[in-house]
Amino acid sequence: xxxxxxxxxxxxxxxxxxxxxxxxxxxxxxxxxxxxxxxxxxxxxxxxxxxxxxxxxxxxxxxxxxxxxxxxxxxxxxxxxxxxxxxxxxxxxxxxxxxxxxxxxxxxxxxxxxxxxxxxxxxxxxxxxxxxxxxxxxxxxxxxxxxxxxxxxxxxxxxxxxxxxxxxxxxxxxxxxxxxxxxxxxxxxxxxxxxxxxxxxxxxxxxxxxxxxxxxxxxxxxxxxxxxxxxxxxxxxxxxxxxxxxxxxxxxxxxxxxxxxxxxxxxxxxxxxxxxxxxxxxxxxxxxxxxxxxxxxxxxxxxxxxxxxxxxxxxxxxxxxxxxxxxxxxxxxxxxxx
DNA sequence: AACGCAGGCAACCGCGTCGAA
DNA sequence: TTTCGACGCGGTTGCCTGCGT
Numbered sequence: 001x002x003x004x005x006x007x008x009x010x011x012x013x014x015x016x017x018x019x020x021x022x023x024x025x026x027x028x029x030x031x032x033x034x035x036x037x038x039x040x041x042x043x044x045x046x047x048x049x050x051x052x053x054x055x056x057x058x059x060x061x062x063x064x065x066x067x068x069x070x071x072x073x074x075x076x077x078x079x080x081x082x083x084x085x086x087x088x089x090x091x092x093x094x095x096x097x098x099x100x101x102x103x104x105x106x107x108x109x110x111x112x113x114x115x116x117x118x119x120x121x122x123x124x125x126x127x128x129x130x131x132x133x134x135x136x137x138x139x140x141x142x143x144x145x146x147x148x149x150x151x152x153x154x155x156x157x158x159x160x161x162x163x164x165x166x167x168x169x170x171x172x173x174x175x176x177x178x179x180x181x182x183x184x185x186x187x188x189x190x191x192x193x194x195x196x197x198x199x200x201x202x203x204x205x206x207x208x209x210x211x212x213x214x215x216x217x218x219x220x221x222x223x224x225x226x227x228x229x230x231x232x233x234x235x236x237x238x239x240x241x242x243x244x245x246x247x248x249x250x251x252x253x254x255x256x257x258x259x260x261x262x263x264x265x266x267x268x269x270x271x272x273x274x275x276x277x278x279x280x281x282x283x284x285x286x287x288x289x290x291x292x293x294x295x296x297x298x299x300x301x302x303x304x305x306x307x308x309x310x311x312x313x314x315x316x317x318x319x320x321x322x323x324x325x326x327x328x329x330x331x332x333x334x335x336x337x338x
Numbered sequence: 339a340a341c342g343c344a345g346g347c348a349a350c351c352g353c354g355t356c357g358a359a
Numbered sequence: 360t361t362t363c364g365a366c367g368c369g370g371t372t373g374c375c376t377g378c379g380t
Contacts, residue, residue, distance in 0.1 A: 016348075016374080038365065054366080055349065090368060101368075106347055343379085350372070359362085 013047045017056055021046060025053055026061055059102045066098025070107055078104060079112060083126040 013021075028044035034057065037050035046053060059065075070078070074096055081092045089101035089108075096104065113123040120128050 014350075036365080051351095051366085052349075058367095059348075087369065102348075105369075110346055341380085344377090346374105346376085348372105348374085351370085352368105353370100354366105354368080356364105356366085358364090 012041075012049050012052075014052070017060075021048070022056070022061055025057060029057060029061075055102075059100045062100075064098055065100065070099075070111075074099070075112065078108065079116075079126075082108065082112075082123075086124075 024044050024046055028040065032043070034040055034054070037054045040046075040050055040053050041048045044053070048056075077096060078092060081095060085091050087105075089105045093099055093101040093104050108123075116123040116126075122128070
């Protein structure tokens, strides 16, 4: 069918707004509210389409818009939120009073993104940017001959600061390539528990996820994490409004493509400064091993991958309908690198 | 001074979603 | 249940400005 662009109608002006047009729009909205954007231009005496009026108002003329440079706190908040939400600019803007989604999007693309790249951080995944192909070429010979795998020697040849991240990537790679890798949605309804090592791994993951060392991550026996902010609580705690709630049974939503709508946070009912974080269980577990199609999915994948169990005991204790149960190859001893 | 280039940002475009008919 | 209009969102474009040569 196709819809004609709203601005294609004859006589409707496009391009930069003049001060006179701005004033007409401001005067009308201050007097009448915007009401229907469709009818506003005619009523306000503007030769613009409603969409153009809405954009001009929400991105520029709104009285509560904050102008000027982004503060360090705002910038840090954007990075944190982006690591969780991805390119959900409107959701990010909702946490930054006075800032518009367009402004944040532009600021991200022109400043933050470039800075992250300079720092060697992938602005999409928020993980250090290592060339996976090169890493693959380094690891492939070892994978072909696991007995020769000396990951610690490999890692110490690279900047120690990225060791934990390299481990994550290496772990992903090993998992996706190793025949020994299992990704089994556990059917047993055994009460789940996280081992200490699993908690440490999960905690590290979440610390990385929020790009901060100032979060406390507590665990309960059902593998839901209580994520409590101790720093800039106003920024972090408000996140709950934008997340898909997980009910008391740990149920979460799956979109019509069969993918998880992640991350799943839910505000702690007893502690409004905290969130419970649920490791999602992917019914379509093949998708976890495949190339993720979005940063959200990638984060999910990494989360799952990061919570590997290194012992049989851990694998059993990790069984839950809501959790993954998969093993890390024996040749990779995670604990040595954490 | 003139030119080219890159960065920044406002505005546009097209698609998805939602609600009403 | 289907259709369609309105709105909102994210990606992209193109203009303006500042800087370097």
